[in-house]
Structure formats: C-alpha cells, structure tokens
Amino acid sequence: MPDTYAIEPARKPKIVVEDLRKVYRTKRQRSSFLRRVLPGRGEEDVVVTAIDDVSLSVQEGEFVSILGPSGCGKTTVLRILDALVPHDGGRVLINGSEVTKPPVECGFVFQDFGLYPWRTVVDNVGFGLEVAGVEGDKRRTLVSRYIELVGLTGFEGSYPHQLSGGMQQRVGIARTLAMEPEILLMDEPFGALDALTRRVMQRELLRILDASPGRTVVFVTHDLEEALLLSDRIIVMTARPGRVKEIVEVPFPHPRHDSIEDTADFIELRRRLWESLRQEQRSTQEGAETAL
Amino acid sequence: MKVRLLSVAVVLAIWALASAVVGSVVLPGPLEVAEAFLRVASDGRFTAALSVSLYALVVGGGAAVLIGIPLGVLLGARRTLGRAFDFYFSALYVMPFSAVAPLFVLWFGIDAGVRAIFVFFFTLPQIVIVCYQGARTTPERLLEVAHAFRATDLQIFRKTIMPFEVPFIFTALRLGVGRAIQGMVIAELLISSTQGIGWLLEGFSGALDIAGVLAIVLFIMLLGVIANAVVQRLENAAAPWYRAMTASQGDGGDA
Numbered sequence: 001m002p003d004t005y006a007i008e009p010a011r012k013p014k015i016v017v018e019d020l021r022k023v024y025r026t027k028r029q030r031s032s033f034l035r036r037v038l039p040g041r042g043e044e045d046v047v048v049t050a051i052d053d054v055s056l057s058v059q060e061g062e063f064v065s066i067l068g069p070s071g072c073g074k075t076t077v078l079r080i081l082d083a084l085v086p087h088d089g090g091r092v093l094i095n096g097s098e099v100t101k102p103p104v105e106c107g108f109v110f111q112d113f114g115l116y117p118w119r120t121v122v123d124n125v126g127f128g129l130e131v132a133g134v135e136g137d138k139r140r141t142l143v144s145r146y147i148e149l150v151g152l153t154g155f156e157g158s159y160p161h162q163l164s165g166g167m168q169q170r171v172g173i174a175r176t177l178a179m180e181p182e183i184l185l186m187d188e189p190f191g192a193l194d195a196l197t198r199r200v201m202q203r204e205l206l207r208i209l210d211a212s213p214g215r216t217v218v219f220v221t222h223d224l225e226e227a228l229l230l231s232d233r234i235i236v237m238t239a240r241p242g243r244v245k246e247i248v249e250v251p252f253p254h255p256r257h258d259s260i261e262d263t264a265d266f267i268e269l270r271r272r273l274w275e276s277l278r279q280e281q282r283s284t285q286e287g288a289e290t291a292l
Numbered sequence: 293m294k295v296r297l298l299s300v301a302v303v304l305a306i307w308a309l310a311s312a313v314v315g316s317v318v319l320p321g322p323l324e325v326a327e328a329f330l331r332v333a334s335d336g337r338f339t340a341a342l343s344v345s346l347y348a349l350v351v352g353g354g355a356a357v358l359i360g361i362p363l364g365v366l367l368g369a370r371r372t373l374g375r376a377f378d379f380y381f382s383a384l385y386v387m388p389f390s391a392v393a394p395l396f397v398l399w400f401g402i403d404a405g406v407r408a409i410f411v412f413f414f415t416l417p418q419i420v421i422v423c424y425q426g427a428r429t430t431p432e433r434l435l436e437v438a439h440a441f442r443a444t445d446l447q448i449f450r451k452t453i454m455p456f457e458v459p460f461i462f463t464a465l466r467l468g469v470g471r472a473i474q475g476m477v478i479a480e481l482l483i484s485s486t487q488g489i490g491w492l493l494e495g496f497s498g499a500l501d502i503a504g505v506l507a508i509v510l511f512i513m514l515l516g517v518i519a520n521a522v523v524q525r526l527e528n529a530a531a532p533w534y535r536a537m538t539a540s541q542g543d544g545g546d547a
Contacts, residue, residue: 084436102442114437118455118533128441131451161537179441 014095014183014216015058015081021089022050022076049241050076054090056235056244060182063209063217065227065234067273069280073242074220075111078187081218082108094183107181111188113172115160121147122156124171128179146174149208166197173208184217190226202226203258210255224273228266229258236273239280246276320503325510328503337492344487345476347404352411353472360419360468361461367420368427369453378424385417389475393482407479407488414475419464426460427453459534462527469519473512 027043029036036042051073058064066074080087081094083102092099094106102108107128115124123130125147129139147153150170160168169189176184189205190198206229209215221227227234227250234248250269252260260266304322311321320328332338367374393410400406430453438448480490489508496504528535 082440084440102440104442108440110433110437112433114433116434116437116452116455117537118458118531127437127451131438131441131443131447159533159536161533 012060012096013057014060014062015056015218016093017054017056017077017081017090018093019090020054020077020080020087020092021052022073022080022085023088024048024050051242053243054237056247058216058218060216061214063219063230063232065219065221065231066237067221067224067227067234067277068237068242068245069239069277070222072237072239072280074222074237075187077237077242078108078185078218078220082106082185084108103183105182107176107179107184109169109172109176109184109186109189111191113160113165113168113192115168115171115175117160120157120159121152121163121171124160125174125178127175132179142178142180143174146178149177149211150174151204164197165193166201169193169201170204173205177208177212182216184215186217186219188220188222191221191223198223198226202229205230206256222277224270224277225261228269228273229256229261234273236276237280239283245280248273318502320506324503325506328501329507329511332492332504332507341487341489341492344404345480345489348407348411348479348488349472349476352408352475353415353468355408355412356415356419356472357465357468360416361423361464364420364423364425364464365427365453365457368424368430368457369449371428374424374428378421381417381420381424384413385421389414390478390482393478396479397483402483404487406483407476410479410483411472411475414478415468415472418471419468422460422464422467423457426457426463430456458531459527462523462530466520466523469523470516473516473519477512 024047026046026048028046029043030041054073054077056064066077068074076085079085081092081099083092083099094103116127119127122143126139126143129142134142144156147156150173152167152170152174155163155167160171163171169192173189190201193201209217217230219227219230231250234250236245236248237243238245248269251265252263308321308323311319311324316324367377389410396406396410400409434452434456435448438452443451476488477490477493480488481494489512493505493508496502496508
C-alpha cells in the first residue's frame, strides 16, 4: 500500500491543539412544571465537562476526521478551532499563532447550512466576500467560479427554501470555499441529508477537494464510513467528557475513489472503528441510564 | 377572493335574518345601515370629522412608527438595554388608557394635538414590542455564521439582524394601524371633543340612531381591513422570502 501521506517530521503542523478543555455551565429546567412557573429556582445549575485533555495536530494538506458518538464534544472541538465558543483550558495554534477570534485561515461549514433565507444563491455565496470588502468584478468572478464548482450553475437566483437539502449544503460549501480558506472546518456537513444525498455529497466533496489540492480539512462526523472514505487520519473520541481515544491512519491514496469501499483494508478498518465506537456508544447509554 | 365574497354574502344574510327576527329597531339590517352610511357620508360633517380624525391618526400613529421601530430594534439587538427597558413597554401596553384619558387633557390641553399624543402613546408599545421580539429572536445560527465570516458588529446588525427584522416591522405596522385607529376613537370619545368620527359616533349613540352607529363602526373596521391588506402587500413585496418560507410550513395567508 503506497503510504503517500507519511508525515515528515520537519514539516510544520497547520493546526495544533494542546490540552483543550471545555466546561459548560448551563441551567437545567426542573422537571416539575409548577416549579418552573413559580418564582425563583425554576432552573438548577449544571456543570458539564464537554471535552477534556484533547490534544491533536493536523498537517498541511491533511484531511482529518473527528469521529465519536453523539454528545462527545466533537463539534465543540471544531467550534473552538474557529473561536466560535471560548474554551476553559489549553490552547489552539493555527499556523503557529494562538487563536482568540475566528482566524482568517479558517472557513466553517455548518451542519444545518446556516444560509440566509433572504439571500439568493449568488448573494449567499458572496456573503463572506461582501463582509470582507471584496467588491465588484472580483467578487462576481469568485462567486460564479465556486457556484460552478459545486454544480449550482442555473440556480444563481434561487432562494434557499426553493432548494433541496443537498443543494443548500452545496451553497454552504461554495460560500466558504469562495473565501479560499487554507483550512476547511466542516461540522457534520452531510448529517442533515438523506442517506442517498449524503453519499452523493461525500463523493462531490472528494471531487471538489481534488480541484484544490493542499487544502487542510478538519471534518466532524459520526458516520464511520464517511470518515473512512474521506480522511487521511481519523481521531476517535470517547463518550463525554470527550477525550482522544485513538488515532487511526487511513492508508488509501489520492485521488480517492469510492471503489476503496470494497477493499479488504477498508472492511477491516471499518470493523475496527465500529468496535471502538460501539464501546463508546455503550458507555454513553450507561451514563444516560445512571443519570436517570 | 371568491371565498371571501361568499363569506361576506353569508354573514350579510345571517345579519339580515337576525334583523328580521328581532326587529330593525333593535338591530337594523344591512340595507338600513348602508342607507344610513350614504346619509352620513353625503353630510358635510362626515368629511370634516374624517379629516380631523385622520390628522390624529397619521400624526400620532406616524410618530409611534418612526420612534417605535428603531427603539424596538435597538432594545432587541442590545440584550442589556432590552433587559433594562422592555418591561416598561409591556406595562404601557396594558395601561388602562381610557382611565387616564382625562389626565392627557390636564397635561396636554384639548386641542387637536392632544389626540395625536394620545394615539402616539397608545400605539407605541405595540410597535416596540413586536420589533423588539423580532431583533431578539434573530436565529443564533445566523449570528454565528456572521461571526464565522468575521463580520463586525455593525455588519452583523446590517446584514443579519435587520434583514431578519423586516417581516416583524411589517407585522408591527399592521398591528399598529389597528391599534392607532382604536386609540383615535377612544381619544375622540373620552377627551372632550367637538369634532372627529368618535364625536359623530357619540352623537348617533345619544340619538339612539343605531343604524348610524353601526354604519360608522363598520366604516372604521373597513378602514382597518384595507390598511391591513395594503401593508400585507407591501410586506410581500419587501420580504418575499418570508412569505414563501412560512407558506412552505403550511400557512397560506393571502391578503
């Protein structure tokens, strides 16, 4: 098996995460309706450790997936990478400097697309450029280039509610790609799509990324086949509080083709990941049962 | 439109039937009310009264819109400001205006201006509350998207909060028109007045001219329905995405 993605020790990592910790201090509503209505104490304080002791690094041009059971804090890790939520310990370095506000190197793709319902496809794709002050021909050129890349030519004037879920996420991806970020942070981007559309979009993403080599991607998912198909490396997280459980190298060459799904290596890796995930899923359920 | 015509025909028929049963002295039928309306409308006093009433409505209601919209949006966009001041408008909204109407006379006199001031305070809380609600409920995800694209506070306000606010502004306008018309009539009934539609209404009421009272009440209601339809059309033109989005969730709402 050609190991094209062996990490050269001298290469500088694009993203470094050290001992990341996030604690949510939230209020939980009391279970009795009357106690919620009456004044005072309708809520109780709850402290939840979402992630603890998370360290990882991502090399330039690498596609890394963060895989874990629901509620393990994988999305929280990604959101901290883009400084969308503050963290309580540790630090994040991107290109060697510590992240305190959304870094220019990063572009974020949201699970529920996050499109502006009052903007057409063109205006949604151009949103980030507009905010960044890119005007006129330059913006138009970038917008139409990425609309074409994601296969939405002909839908420029459509509003999000006129598009299917898959097409809406194409808009979301184009909007982020139009900023030409060095790092793409994708939070379960296909999680809200039906199974068939999800498979199509995974293959579309491979095609889109092949069109712009050298881009670093951090991809959050709970779909292990998706992680295997797309990634160079998979970081498996434990159930809450989320920690790095193991890191799995995915040794398939690029450009990727979905025929790898039939290889013995793929099937073996899938079995291993499933075993690993199933343990965590089980401890999530046990945790939930003790809480009850 | 066909459904509406049919609906109006049915209601008129029920009304006529009820009138025939209880007698037209107690409940005049639609024809008698229409007749009364023509009688009132051909009288010079009606147009004079209407222009006096519309003055209070346009000045007071207009001021409430011009001040209420930015105020509501500001309170909604700035959480601390909202928490500090929102309840004053809830309080003003439920204030028994008819009970304090005499105080308005004491403070602001009895000329035409006082009725405009009354309409202003009567309408303002409605506008502020709806606009406040809109800005406050801007979806967290859309704000987060703006953050992720490194938008400044001003850009977030202009490109996320304001566009989301547009349909709420139109809702505020629609409810505000209704509220302003009510305020106008209350002002004319309770703040001593010798002009205006409310004063005409009081005159008919005193003379037990039931058909006249109903004619003016229906006229006021019609005014509200028309204003509502106009604002709805403006909204559909200004925020077509909103109607389409809510329609796809099962609400038609063509007006």
